[in-house]
Amino acid sequence: MTTAGRADQPDQPDQPDQPDQPDQADQPDQCSYTLSVNGQEHELRGAWMGESLLYVLRNRLGLPGAKNACEQGECGSCSVLVDGELVCSCLVLAATAGGREIVTVEGLGAGERFTDVQVAFTETGAVQCGFCTPGLIVTVHDLLERNPRPSELEIREAISGNLCRCTGYGRILEAVETVRDARLAAASRAAPVAAGATRQEGAG
Amino acid sequence: MSYDCAVSVRVPDSLEELVTGLAADPGCELLAGGTDLMVEINFGRRRPASIMSLSRVTELKGWSEDAATGELVLGGALTYTEMLQPDLAGRLPALAQAARTVGSPQIRNAGTLGGNLATASPAGDTLPVLVALDAVVVVESADGRREVPVGDFVTGAKRTALRPHDVVHSVRVPTRRTRQEFLKVGTRNAMVIAVCSAAVVVDLDSCSVRVALGSVGPVPLRAHEAEELAGEVLDWDAGGVLAGDAHRDGALERFAGLVSAASRPIDDHRSTAAYRRHAVGVCARRALERVAA
Incomplete structure (x- = not known):
């Protein structure tokens, strides 16, 4: 049984501004647990145990990439990967996510470098107000990991849980298709080399 | 403003730990995919005193074929995404079709069959499929295990035959042509x-x-x-x-x-x-x- 332990001396580094959440100053249920986010361990202390992962990422860990819009799993703007599964972080109880590997949009690229998906979004004009963009970027990375050759319908189904109210999706589809085609082209350029290497190994 | 918000969160590692914990604390809320309960918590509509997560109870996960009866046994924590995988979708195409219409990929990765049953929304998409398949809900508690036909399990809008210390263990689907x-x-x-x-x-x-x-x-x-x-x-x-x-x-x-x-x-x-x-x-x-x- 894993029970998120009660901190002996719960510290209060910040009092996040979320009117919906109970006042956390004098509550007995301030506990500690550990989250692994983008490969880094974070000790959460003095946190209310009912907090969503989205709230903890944004307000306690300073990772604002996942956006807070609907808080009911409808909009997808808070999408993250938990143990490699695409989920809405607003629907994950943070205190139950200990021992699981969480990846947010901040953890997708190498440092400050954009990923190919992010580059394609900016170059095709798939970003307008930008609010839905981080969630879509995580979703598109997940899609192309699972299905390197998605059809337009498969792309539409994959992003159906990410609401965008600016673009009308045309340029988002174009961005995804651009990355898909570029990755496939790169893979086919690499393939003959790999095959040759295998043959050489066999000959050796 | 005052809140009654003390909440303990437990993540049992086995079915036995889960049912023992439930027997000791029958008012505990069970958290599976979170697609219903977390919305209630996020909006302050519900402030459970204690929550147990099903995420590590391996006995509730996945599906299997009962070698003795040939029935399909679908775990309570089976996700909609798992219902869509070819192996299971080939056996239960109507269930896969229903799963495909639920929410979005994000919701289908999180939401579970047991959650759909226990929530018992009149709009629960798997429910009519399970009824048409003549499925039986297997309910587990510290008292033991019992089987309830799906039609008897859902007793009203958001009402079920579950007692406070029960959990949906699995669903048995008879194998017929x-x-x-x-x-x-x-x-x-x-x-x-x-x-x-x-x-x-x-x-x-x-x-x-x-x-x-x-x-x-x-x-x-x-x-x-x-x-x-x-x-x-x-x-x-x-x-x-x-x-x-x-x-x-x-x-x-x-x-x-x-x-x-x-x-x-x-x-x-x-x-x-x-x-x-x-x-x-x-x-x-x-x-x-x-x-x-």
């Missing part, structure tokens, strides 16, 4: 709660048809008279198909009418009762045409 279909009407193709839905199962072993309707009553409803008509109309010697004769269209019309008559819809913010009554008949007729053409 069937053809099955599920159709749903909503205002768009994704992220939509059913306006109405219909599951049709043509059972070639018992030469009968089962029709169950969703979102047109407080619980999933069987359309018994429509089932009887379909059973008479299908040519069982030819493999349970609709005869292509002159009576075919008339029979399908009567079938749709009997389905509509079996519904008990209400007006609400999603639809009118009149539209639901009409549309559920259309859904069931199309489903029958698809599986018996």
Whole structure:
């Protein structure tokens, strides 16, 4: 049984501004647990145990990439990967996510470098107000990991849980298709080399 | 402002730990995919004193085939995404079709079969399918295990036969030679709660048809008279198909009418009762045409 332990001396580094959440100053249920986010361990202390992962990422860990819009799993703007599964972080109880590997949009690229998906979004004009963009970027990375050759319908189904109210999706589809085609082209350029290497190994 | 918000969170590692914990704390809320409970918590509508997560209870995960009976055993924590995987979707195509209409990929990765049952929303998409498949819910508690037919498990809108210290362990689906279909009407193709839905199962072993309707009553409803008509109309010697004769269209019309008559819809913010009554008949007729053409 894993029970998120009660901190002996719960510290209060910040009092996040979320009117919906109970006042956390004098509550007995301030506990500690550990989250692994983008490969880094974070000790959460003095946190209310009912907090969503989205709230903890944004307000306690300073990772604002996942956006807070609907808080009911409808909009997808808070999408993250938990143990490699695409989920809405607003629907994950943070205190139950200990021992699981969480990846947010901040953890997708190498440092400050954009990923190919992010580059394609900016170059095709798939970003307008930008609010839905981080969630879509995580979703598109997940899609192309699972299905390197998605059809337009498969792309539409994959992003159906990410609401965008600016673009009308045309340029988002174009961005995804651009990355898909570029990755496939790169893979086919690499393939003959790999095959040759295998043959050489066999000959050796 | 004062809050009653003390909440303990536990993540048991086994079914035994889970049911023991539930017996000691029967008021505890069970958290599976979080697609219902977390919304309530996020909006401050519910402040549970204690929560137990099912995320590490491996006994509730996945699905298997019972070697003795040949039944499919679907774990309570089976996700909608898992229902869509070819192995299971090939065996239970109507369940896969229902799963595919639930929410979005994000929701389907999180939401579970046990959660759909325990929440018992009138619009729960797997419920009519499970009823049409003659499935049985396996309920586990510290007292032991019991089996409840799905039709008896859902007792009203958001009401079930679960006692406070029970958990949905699994769902047993009898293995029969069937053809099955599920159709749903909503205002768009994704992220939509059913306006109405219909599951049709043509059972070639018992030469009968089962029709169950969703979102047109407080619980999933069987359309018994429509089932009887379909059973008479299908040519069982030819493999349970609709005869292509002159009576075919008339029979399908009567079938749709009997389905509509079996519904008990209400007006609400999603639809009118009149539209639901009409549309559920259309859904069931199309489903029958698809599986018996």
